[in-house]
Amino acid sequence: MVGKKLYYEDVQVGDELPRMVKHPTTRQLVKWAGASQDWNELHYDKDVAQKAGLPNVIVQGHLTSSFLAQLVTDWMGEDGFVKKFIVNWKRFHFPGEDIVCRGKVTAKRVEGNEHIVECDLWTENAQGEVYAPHKAIVVLPSKAQ
């Protein structure tokens, strides 16, 4: 979000982050493999994936987490800072399926000079089943500063 500024005072516990839908293709998985230098064949070779008992190649967990990182960095604007990011993967996303990226503010507090907001982030499928629960702890600017 170009030039966006989000203040601590403008955020309330329970606020939802604007949801974002990704629709990764096998081509995008290969682009990620090249960009990250993670050449695990489970992400682009269907034969290897099927030998491992999977129906298809799987979306890289790190790419899924990067979608959620985009969700929170877009939301917080350029003056926010992600202090901590917690990653968990529970199920595999597959290319060709929607990945719905969502988030919700769960806590806010002031620690010293830092105005801190905690968010639950997660991906879900089109049916609303949660795949990758994450958390972010974000420092936002304050109108008082």
Added chain:
Amino acid sequence: MTAGETVPQAALDMIGKDLVPPMTFEVEKGAIRRLAEAIEDLNPLYLDPDYARKSKHGTIIAPLLMVTTLGAPELQAALMTKIPVGPKKNGIVRGFEVEFFRPLKAGDVVTVSCKVEKIEGKESKLGFMVNITTVRTFTNQKGELIARETMAAARW
């Protein structure tokens, strides 16, 4: 699975030691662009040098998790090959936590170090499982800490 199986002493001896020798990566803006495009995250802070120059960062910065991709394949290979836990063919990374201290910037020369923090054995439905915790630190060319990652993996 062997009843009463324990973690081999040779594996426990790795606690506190380097799992992967320190590695250095120069982060150039083309690599940042390729990663941002792979995510389809077209934030001008990652892609537009003029825009980024006028920002508080003064230069192109990287998407949040790019720093943790540096040396990640080497770490995943070492988790499977460098920890002597016996004939355990399966391995998985359960997740990780990252503390961030400053953004990764174009032109940074990043040193990645990786230590074994904890190794514990546990019986599970899949057999005797060895849980491994690693800590990686990412520092820039000025010796400043960019990020610290704690990763939880398992072998069985």
